Amino acid sequence: MSASLLALSVAELRDGLRRRAFSATELARAYNAAVEAARPLNAYITPTPERALAMAAAADQRLARGAALPLDGVPIAVKDLFCTKDVPTTAGSRMLDGFRPPYESTVTEKLWRAGAVMLGKTNLDEFAMGSSSTTSWYGPVLNPWRRPGDNRPLVPGGSSGGSAAAVAAHAAAAAIGTDTGGSIRQPASFCGVVGLKPTYGRCSRWGVVAFASSLDHPGPLTRTVRDAAIMLAAMAGHDPRDSTSAPVPVPDFEAALTGDIRGLRIGIPREYRRDGMPVEIEQLWRRGIDWLATAGAEPIEISLPMTEYALPAYYIIAPAEASSNLARYDGVRFGLRIAGESLEDMYELTRAAGFGAEVRRRILIGTYVLSAGYYDAYYLKAQRVRTLIARDFARAFERVDALLMPTAPSAAFAVGDNSDDPIAMYLNDVFTVPANLAGLPAVSVPAGLSADGLPLGLQILGRAFDEATILRVAEIIERAADFRHRPSFLAEEMR
Amino acid sequence: MALDKATVAHIATLARIRLSEAELARLAEELSHILDWVAQLEEVDTEGVPPMASAAALSLPMRADEVTDGNCREAILGNAPHTARGFFVVPKVIE
Numbered sequence: 001m002s003a004s005l006l007a008l009s010v011a012e013l014r015d016g017l018r019r020r021a022f023s024a025t026e027l028a029r030a031y032n033a034a035v036e037a038a039r040p041l042n043a044y045i046t047p048t049p050e051r052a053l054a055m056a057a058a059a060d061q062r063l064a065r066g067a068a069l070p071l072d073g074v075p076i077a078v079k080d081l082f083c084t085k086d087v088p089t090t091a092g093s094r095m096l097d098g099f100r101p102p103y104e105s106t107v108t109e110k111l112w113r114a115g116a117v118m119l120g121k122t123n124l125d126e127f128a129m130g131s132s133s134t135t136s137w138y139g140p141v142l143n144p145w146r147r148p149g150d151n152r153p154l155v156p157g158g159s160s161g162g163s164a165a166a167v168a169a170h171a172a173a174a175a176i177g178t179d180t181g182g183s184i185r186q187p188a189s190f191c192g193v194v195g196l197k198p199t200y201g202r203c204s205r206w207g208v209v210a211f212a213s214s215l216d217h218p219g220p221l222t223r224t225v226r227d228a229a230i231m232l233a234a235m236a237g238h239d240p241r242d243s244t245s246a247p248v249p250v251p252d253f254e255a256a257l258t259g260d261i262r263g264l265r266i267g268i269p270r271e272y273r274r275d276g277m278p279v280e281i282e283q284l285w286r287r288g289i290d291w292l293a294t295a296g297a298e299p300i301e302i303s304l305p306m307t308e309y310a311l312p313a314y315y316i317i318a319p320a321e322a323s324s325n326l327a328r329y330d331g332v333r334f335g336l337r338i339a340g341e342s343l344e345d346m347y348e349l350t351r352a353a354g355f356g357a358e359v360r361r362r363i364l365i366g367t368y369v370l371s372a373g374y375y376d377a378y379y380l381k382a383q384r385v386r387t388l389i390a391r392d393f394a395r396a397f398e399r400v401d402a403l404l405m406p407t408a409p410s411a412a413f414a415v416g417d418n419s420d421d422p423i424a425m426y427l428n429d430v431f432t433v434p435a436n437l438a439g440l441p442a443v444s445v446p447a448g449l450s451a452d453g454l455p456l457g458l459q460i461l462g463r464a465f466d467e468a469t470i471l472r473v474a475e476i477i478e479r480a481a482d483f484r485h486r487p488s489f490l491a492e493e494m495r
Numbered sequence: 496m497a498l499d500k501a502t503v504a505h506i507a508t509l510a511r512i513r514l515s516e517a518e519l520a521r522l523a524e525e526l527s528h529i530l531d532w533v534a535q536l537e538e539v540d541t542e543g544v545p546p547m548a549s550a551a552a553l554s555l556p557m558r559a560d561e562v563t564d565g566n567c568r569e570a571i572l573g574n575a576p577h578t579a580r581g582f583f584v585v586p587k588v589i590e
Contacts, residue, residue, distance in 0.1 A: 102570035200550040214549045244551040312533040332583050334574035343586050348513035367510040383546030439550020
């Protein structure tokens with residue numbers, strides 16, 4: 001019984017719980033055991049099994065009364081970048097050693113108010129800076145997928161790699177993550193799950209450990225497109241505590257999954273066809289275009305001329321914002337402190353010991369591009385290029401309703417690969433970063449396997465606040481791809 | 496754009512991160528490499544293009560100037576590495 005519970009989607013769990021086919025407590029027990037069984041993946045930093053049981057008991061009482069909340073009893077994992085009251089919140093960094101937030105992030109609070117059950121906090125690249133989930137102070141996350149006949153461990157992508165791995169390995173029914181340059185969509189692609197980055201302002205950033213405030217987006221990672229719609233509905237909404245949170249209504253995303261995309265115009269941006277792109281990714285993209293055309297949509301080739309400049313602009317803007325946001329870690333008010341003779345000594349020693357190599361690199365780059373004499377040449381220049389990138393999209397959306405492109409330029413790579421060359425690692429985000437710069441919604445959906453048997457995602461990008469359309473298109477891809485492959489590591493098979 | 500060790504040392508001081516000699520040399524090389532790569536933005540004509548600071552197409556919202564929280568000193572001090580009598584404690588800053 002419990003093994004089959006782990007295979008159910010959020011939509012199926014919701015229905016089963018309401019029918020009382022199983023209880024929330026039974027489900028929480030099964031998932032607590034799954035979290036334990038999945039320990040070899042290092043997907044969780046802090047499991048919260050007791051909290052899960054307490055929340056499940058409360059959900060069971062509501063379910064018994066017939067007063068079920070939208071997500072009552074659904075067990076989810078939380079990227080350890082969201083502050084959770086009294087539960088350690090590390091951001092994958094030694095810097096936040098011992099930190100227990102005295103408050104709850106808006107997005108997690110909304111999820112608990114919707115009845116969701118917290119399984120624990122998931123591992124990530126330190127301060128969400130990375131594309132492999134290997135830079136955490138708590139060790140690397142492993143992808144539950146392996147190449148058939150090859151036992152080398154693979155990365156789950158990043159930075160929300162723990163969340164993606166947990167959902168893929170059935171160690172969470174769904175999870176939440178954050179996406180600053182692809183950190184939800186790229187791990188979703190690498191782990192064969194759905195990852196949705198909503199519009200900037202759709203989900204509150206309040207209580208999320210800040211990386212780059214103008215680029216950070218909370219969003220869900222799920223096993224199905226419908227589950228992403230269900231999760232987003234619970235996470236979204238205006239929050240007066242985040243001044244960039246949008247005061248716009250939250251539509252019924254699930255109702256948007258009509259299965260009908262007839263007449264929808266789908267833009268195919270020619271600049272995403274890059275030299276050296278693996279043939280299998282090009283083929284998958286073509287197949288995706290065919291699937292949408294077969295369903296009655298109209299593919300239209302479009303141009304986004306600024307595409308190649310998105311990544312270098314991002315790697316100025318994101319480190320600049322990070323260097324400012326991470327100035328707060330000074331050893332005074334929370335987290336790590338290394339004693340020093342003077343205040344300056346204490347700051348410098350604390351920050352040297354608390355931040356890992358990639359975080360230090362980005363703080364230093366950010367400090368440099370914001371420093372006197374370089375601000376205009378780097379930071380302002382990148383912000384002007386950002387305007388041009390946003391204009392490219394605005395022009396495209398005069399002609400089309402959504403865009404289709406690959407999520408990532410490769411399948412999951414081996415742990416250790418790309419770690420010597422920061423730019424090789426940065427190139428993972430080449431297809432995902434433009435949506436962050438423009439603040440537009442984008443979703444990655446598993447669409448096929450690479451030649452060596454690893455999942456590959458396709459990405460659908462839409463107009464601001466039009467998550468409904470991209471989810472509708474994603475569901476068509478999901479149906480056509482009929483992706484039933486499972487990773488070699490599944491929690492229920494480990495006991 | 497090649498950064499020398501002295502420049503990296505200066506940035507590290509601004510960022511309050513203590514670096515060893517060996518780290519300075521390695522970072523000078525890594526950061527130079529990254530700056531060379533982002534320099535491709537110089538190819539883009541941005542004459543007359545306004546900078547974009549955020550995707551939020553909103554003016555900053557106004558709210559009533561009212562106290563919305565407070566009386567949580569214990570909670571705030573609870574995470575501090577060193578406190579005394581309701582204050583954060585740091586090394587002496589005056590001689």
